[in-house]
Amino acid sequence: MTAAPDLSLWAAARRRLLADPVARLGLAVLGLIALACLVGPFLTGHPYERIYYDYPRTPPSLQVYPRPETVGPALERLALRMRVRAEDVTVEDGTVRMVLAADKPVDDRALTFFARSDLFGPATLLGRSEDGRRLTVSVPVRETRFLLGTDALGRDLLTRILVAGRVSLALGLMATGVALLIGVAYGAAAGYLGGAVDAAMMRLVDILYALPFVFFVILLVVVFGRSVALVFLAVGAVEWLDMARIVRGEALAIRRQDYVRAAEALGVGTGAILRRHVVPNALGPVAAYAALLIPRVILLESFLSFLGLGVQEPMTSWGVLIAEGARSIETSPWMLVAPALVLVATLIALNALGDRLRDALDPHTA
Structure with a gap:
């Protein structure tokens, strides 16, 4: 041995x-x-230098953003910047359907405000009134998570x-x-x-x-x-x-x-x-x-x-x-x-x- x-x-x-x-x-x-x-x-799905202007100091959470209660106020802020009114708003399956109304014809270029937002995606024009003062649009909701805020x-x-x-x-x-x-x-x-x-x-x-x-x-x-x-x-x-x-x-x-x-x-x-x-x-x-x-x-x-x-x-x-x-x-x-x-x-x-x-x-x- x-x-x-x-x-x-x-x-x-x-x-x-x-x-x-x-x-x-x-x-x-x-x-x-x-x-x-x-x-x-x-x-993670987030570039390290990407700034989400709609989510500063967001606390950690496992839930998806945006929260349902924040969609309405976010749409009101966007409508104010677009100088229109958001009417007949409905949210279903992650998509917002609404009517944008104004006292004068609405410029289609205003829809780019949705794509620039951190909460919504590019808007799809579904219909327009004859005078151009009411636009029916569909906007997807951008769902995201911030696990550590x-x-x-x-x-x-x-x-x-x-x-x-x-x-x-x-x-x-x-x-x-x-x-x-x-x-x-x-x-x-x-x-x-x-x-x-x-x-x-x-x-x-x-x-x-x-x-x-x-x-x-x-x-x-x-x-x-x-x-x-x-x-x-x-x-x-x-x-x-x-x-x-x-x-x-x-x-x-x-x-x-x-x-x-x-x-x-x-x-x-x-x-x-x-x-x-x-x-x-x-x-x-x-x-x-x-x-x-x-x-x-x-x-x-x-x-x-x-x-x-x-x-x-x-x-x-x-x-x-x-x-x-x-x-x-x-x-x-x-x-x-x-x-x-x-x-x-x-x-x-x-x-x-x-x-x-x-x-x-x-x-x-x-």
Whole structure:
């Protein structure tokens, strides 16, 4: 009977991670949120930038809009704009049949007001009186749903939350990728080279730590203007500092290992040692920290957007939506609650997954 082969660090970590119910739940939540953000905007039936002028600050509901009691007042408002009177109004099977009357002949072009409305579709002319002062028309009612309500401008909040998730998650992943790329290379080089080189490199990190982050972002906004790329640059330029410190500490320990000394004795170059020995053996803590860095970046982007320094209209992010909701919390609390709940669920899932990944990559874990 042959013994089972020993698992590598990554294989053992993957097995422990998948056996953890909290880690599986975090992965499931993240997967559902990511899938909803990718596919959901195509299924809601509302473009994220579409403004429904007849539905500002509409509360969340499973019912279809417009409500039956709102059709009559909406027709009266349209008739007033068309300078006609709506008479003999009947609503049946989602279609409104009425007579438009006026003291002088009614211009057919006035019927375009129906198509411009968010409540009705294009009108069909069924008949006209001989003097042209009475038109019989049929107008379909546009049925729509706003499951999470609308914002102050009348835009569907569910669609905007899903589109905002694309931006926030993409920024979190990209900024984390930049932090990994710069921080791992910088920290590995500083820790392995040591001495005066290490001291000089880490003093630069200390100087960058001392810079006020918000002041740095404001300076970038003044020079380059507001854009998503600016947020990505600002966050990525700061978050690699912690990564560099972590990798440097690992590299200081790895450089004293026998396999590194053997590679040096064989004449292997510094670049090859960093690439083959230092960086691969430091990836355990790096992977765990990267999983915890993503929620930090998302929260930081939300903070910048809340201050008005982040993503700009018509694009949106969770931070932008939360900032808009905070300004309308007294009259429209759903505008704050809905995006905040999605952001909180994402951050909790990422933090839980990062904690479990850190434990799974611990070689002393049983």
